[in-house]
Amino acid sequence: MEYYFIGIKGTGMASLACMLYDLGYQVSGSDLEKHFFTEEELRKRNIEIKPFDPANIHDNMNVIIGNAFLDDFPEVQAAHNNPTCVCRRYQYFVGDFLKDYHLVCAAGSHGKSTTTGMLAKMLQGIGETGWLIGDGEGHITKDTQYFALEADEFRRHFLAYHPEYAIITNVDIDHVDYFKDKADYRSAYEQFSDNVTKGIVIYGEDPEARLCQLNPAVPHYWYGVKDDDDIQAVNCVETNEYMEYDVLFQKKMFGHFRFTLVGHHLLLNSLATIGVGILLGMKPETIQEHLGEFTGVKRRFEIEYDGDNIYVSDYAHHPTEVGVTLDAARKRWPDRKIVCVFKPHRASRVKYFADDFAEKLRKADKIYLCDFTSIDDKQDGTNIDITYLQKRIPESVVLTEDEKGAALLAKEKPAVFMFLSSKDIYWLADLVKKAK
Numbered sequence: 001m002e003y004y005f006i007g008i009k010g011t012g013m014a015s016l017a018c019m020l021y022d023l024g025y026q027v028s029g030s031d032l033e034k035h036f037f038t039e040e041e042l043r044k045r046n047i048e049i050k051p052f053d054p055a056n057i058h059d060n061m062n063v064i065i066g067n068a069f070l071d072d073f074p075e076v077q078a079a080h081n082n083p084t085c086v087c088r089r090y091q092y093f094v095g096d097f098l099k100d101y102h103l104v105c106a107a108g109s110h111g112k113s114t115t116t117g118m119l120a121k122m123l124q125g126i127g128e129t130g131w132l133i134g135d136g137e138g139h140i141t142k143d144t145q146y147f148a149l150e151a152d153e154f155r156r157h158f159l160a161y162h163p164e165y166a167i168i169t170n171v172d173i174d175h176v177d178y179f180k181d182k183a184d185y186r187s188a189y190e191q192f193s194d195n196v197t198k199g200i201v202i203y204g205e206d207p208e209a210r211l212c213q214l215n216p217a218v219p220h221y222w223y224g225v226k227d228d229d230d231i232q233a234v235n236c237v238e239t240n241e242y243m244e245y246d247v248l249f250q251k252k253m254f255g256h257f258r259f260t261l262v263g264h265h266l267l268l269n270s271l272a273t274i275g276v277g278i279l280l281g282m283k284p285e286t287i288q289e290h291l292g293e294f295t296g297v298k299r300r301f302e303i304e305y306d307g308d309n310i311y312v313s314d315y316a317h318h319p320t321e322v323g324v325t326l327d328a329a330r331k332r333w334p335d336r337k338i339v340c341v342f343k344p345h346r347a348s349r350v351k352y353f354a355d356d357f358a359e360k361l362r363k364a365d366k367i368y369l370c371d372f373t374s375i376d377d378k379q380d381g382t383n384i385d386i387t388y389l390q391k392r393i394p395e396s397v398v399l400t401e402d403e404k405g406a407a408l409l410a411k412e413k414p415a416v417f418m419f420l421s422s423k424d425i426y427w428l429a430d431l432v433k434k435a436k
Contacts, residue, residue: 003017004057154175240333317349345377
């Protein structure tokens with residue numbers, strides 16, 4: 001069977017392509033010729049990546065379409081116009097592909113990639129586990145029984161998934177080009193809860209989550225650090241090197257856990273993951289052994305040391321994510337200068353959250369902003385540039401993504417450089433290292 005991916009370098013798309021290849025299928029695809037970090041695993045497998053061209057589509061292909069490419073995109077049109085091709089959007093293919101596994105999903109506005117990575121580690125304690133994470137990572141074997149999946153709420157795509165268990169890390173409104181308001185955003189999670197068959201673990205300190213009318217036929221468990229949470233972290237110790245805490249499940253001691261992770265958001269992500277382990281009947285020592293191996297996922301607080309400088313790449317693209325990521329950096333390196341380089345995704349998000357972005361970005365000592373360049377940044381007609389945000393942060397500097405911009409950043413050395421974006425700006429760090 002031949003699979004062809006339109007937009008094969010997309011994070012989920014690249015992961016899925018590698019998984020199908022590893023299962024023995026013929027896989028190829030198309031994308032922009034510029035380098036993306038996701039293509040490394042594709043190239044290791046010699047998966048062919050072609051420039052976009054409608055002529056790439058031929059008879060009897062199974063075509064998987066990335067969601068950045070609308071129905072009027074030439075390759076998409078060619079696939080739909082060929083009656084011998086089977087065409088499916090990414091999420092619908094994934095939903096059907098995973099229906100025979102013990103599926104556990106991580107959903108939520110923020111933290112779902114990291115939480116999926118944590119689930120992938122923990123679930124290996126009970127059986128052969130696969131995973132598909134929005135950081136370009138995917139894994140599956142012919143013996144896979146359990147599967148950890150990142151479930152993205154974008155345009156309600158996660159409604160294509162039917163997990164046994166699900167984590168909802170928060171219901172903090174996003175994708176404002178599609179969702180009308182907070183109630184509409186909540187309704188997507190309410191619909192998603194109807195797809196879950198065995199149990200939901202949901203963040204108790206999120207007021208929007210507490211407003212959700214979840215599926216009454218499936219038990220749900222609140223997690224957090226408050227006394228009204230079903231899965232509660234108590235006796236918490238958080239340092240710039242590790243965290244440890246006890247877990248109460250419905251007011252009864254379950255176990256003690258210690259992880260080499262920094263940042264309160266990671267405490268909450270790990271607590272939610274432990275909650276799923278409890279529902280699956282796992283022992284605390286098994287959870288500790290396997291979850292304790294988690295060190296992070298790609299593009300989520302990835303750290304590189306270079307002499308007196310530290311370079312961190314993170315996917316943060318929503319003001320809440322920007323805030324917690326910069327807080328984690330401050331906790332980890334309290335005495336260092338923190339320089340933030342932020343490239344936004346989607347003009348509508350920046351317009352809606354501009355004041356919040358400005359507040360959160362000011363947690364850094366110096367702020368540099370990159371302009372919109374992605375194919376879908378202004379797809380909904382929102383026509384602003386980066387100065388819309390820069391005007392709210394007068395001390396910030398608009399940065400060009402080239403050697404000139406890197407030279408400007410290099411003047412900040414020594415520093416902790418935070419590259420925050422869902423887009424591919426991390427190659428700038430290499431230019432900064434070389435610049436004098």
